[in-house]
Amino acid sequence: MAVEILWWLAPPVVVTVVAMAWVTWAGERRGQVDREVAVERLARALRQESPGQKVPGPAATRPRDRSTGIAVRPSRGE
Template sequence: MGRRALTRQDATGAYPRGVEILLWLVPPVLVTAAAMCWVGWVGREGRGEVDRDVAARRLARALQHERPGRYAAPTPERDRSTGVAVRPSRRAS
């Protein structure tokens, strides 16, 4: 008897109607795809050929700048804290 109930349930399926839970994703996906196409179409207009003379001048100017060293000067190493608070000693008057 248990087998019949399981096969009958499997035959009808867990959902009597088709699963429509993901249909809400269709409009955002379409809008995103359209926006990507539009941005690609509009963005291509500004792309032109690079002027090699201007690029070479910019590169030469950037390479001539004096740049600081790659690493900063090392900071003096401090004593590691022991976690014990020590008050400074008082002078005897």
């Protein structure tokens, strides 16, 4: 019975091995990446200003309240 269950695994294993072989073969045909061009593209991308690097406004400079994980309602003042 265990051998019958293993036969169900054979087709996916064969397909996976064939796909891995094809990707390896296709990757070899692609060629080498020009290192100088890649470094220049990386430098250009790092020089660009990202949204996270903008100067924070007044709300961002206010210190955050420390969360204790407990919800507390304000008193009603009665």
